[in-house]
Amino acid sequence: MTVKVDKPRANRTDHTSATVVPQLPKPEWGPRLPYFDVLLSLLEKGDSSVEAAFGRHVHWGFWPDPRSATGDAADYAMAAERLCIEVCAGANITNGQLVLDVGCGFGGTIASLNERFQHMRFVGLNIDQRQIARAKARVTPRGDNLVTFVAGTASSLPLPDASCDTVVAVEAIFHFPDRAQFFGEAHRVLKPGGRLSLSDYLPQHWMQPALWLKVPSFHFGDFDVRYSLERYRRLANEVGFRLVIERDINANTLPTFDFLESLKPLVARFGKQVVIETRMLRWISRLRLLCYGILAFEKS
Numbered sequence: 252m253t254v255k256v257d258k259p260r261a262n263r264t265d266h267t268s269a270t271v272v273p274q275l276p277k278p279e280w281g282p283r284l285p286y287f288d289v290l291l292s293l294l295e296k297g298d299s300s301v302e303a304a305f306g307r308h309v310h311w312g313f314w315p316d317p318r319s320a321t322g323d324a325a326d327y328a329m330a331a332e333r334l335c336i337e338v339c340a341g342a343n344i345t346n347g348q349l350v351l352d353v354g355c356g357f358g359g360t361i362a363s364l365n366e367r368f369q370h371m372r373f374v375g376l377n378i379d380q381r382q383i384a385r386a387k388a389r390v391t392p393r394g395d396n397l398v399t400f401v402a403g404t405a406s407s408l409p410l411p412d413a414s415c416d417t418v419v420a421v422e423a424i425f426h427f428p429d430r431a432q433f434f435g436e437a438h439r440v441l442k443p444g445g446r447l448s449l450s451d452y453l454p455q456h457w458m459q460p461a462l463w464l465k466v467p468s469f470h471f472g473d474f475d476v477r478y479s480l481e482r483y484r485r486l487a488n489e490v491g492f493r494l495v496i497e498r499d500i501n502a503n504t505l506p507t508f509d510f511l512e513s514l515k516p517l518v519a520r521f522g523k524q525v526v527i528e529t530r531m532l533r534w535i536s537r538l539r540l541l542c543y544g545i546l547a548f549e550k551s
């Protein structure tokens with residue numbers, strides 16, 4: 252499926268029908284993402300703390316000074332917005348671009364870019380129809396921006412060759428079935444000089460021999476954290492990308508764990524399991540066995 256993306260026109264408000272070919276049925280081959288099942292049901296019930304924290308972005312927070320984190324949902328939402336801004340900053344986005352957001356969640360990254368840039372065409376791609384439906388309902392294009400959300404997979408991007416200025420994937424790549432395939436697709440759809448910017452958990456290279464498994468998690472679902480920075484560099488070379496930004500923001504994300512553990516509706520749904528997994532991931536991050544980073548790649 253390829254999305255036909257029109258040029259922006261003044262005062263265009265129909266952001267769904269004019270630019271999208273019919274959607275895929277709910278994919279049966281998607282990853283297991285139990286946390287989204289829970290988030291969606293809590294959001295449907297109108298849970299205010301979950302709405303405040305995860306109604307827009309579903310990713311970790313970024314605190315320039317981690318000691319400033321207050322632990323409430325409003326503070327978390329601001330930190331999540333900052334993380335989105337930091338990842339997008341790696342892409343050098345300017346007005347008038349076509350931006351593809353892969354693994355777009357509830358459309359928070361596109362919502363943020365839509366508020367900050369003009370004459371844009373945005374395409375959000377997600378494997379989960381329910382998230383696409385929420386994104387469509389919540390993101391209204393500003394000015395002459397065009398916004399399209401489509402269901403599909405990161406392994407087959409719905410844009411023609413060399414059509415896109417920027418690809419972003421905020422905290423989503425570890426769920427994709429195959430990073431190499433996604434990189435090949437991102438390279439195909441980007442124009443020369445276009446950028447792919449993403450955030451991911453990077454293992455220390457010395458851990459590589461131990462990383463033969465995808466990490467199965469009760470709460471986070473299928474979670475593949477086997478790509479170290481060195482492996483990303485190799486992949487970039489193979490595909491025809493240049494690694495232009497590598498930022499270690501691990502310390503800036505650490506208050507996320509305290510917040511997750513304190514989020515009562517989530518803990519009530521998952522029970523002790525989510526607390527145990529969150530604590531494990533907190534220690535893995537503190538010990539820097541997995542480091543949260545932002546990487547940006549430029550198509551040569």
Ligand SMILES: C[S@@+](CC[C@H](N)C(=O)[O-])C[C@H]1O[C@@H](n2cnc3c(N)ncnc32)[C@H](O)[C@@H]1O
Binds near residue numbers: 357359379421426
């Ligand atoms: C942690 S969430 C991040 C969502 C969003 N990027 C954000 O920052 O709010 C990971 C997202 O990746 C999506 N995803 C997982 N596997 C995918 C795939 N193969 N293709 C496209 N999206 C996928 C999930 O449905 C989910 O929306």
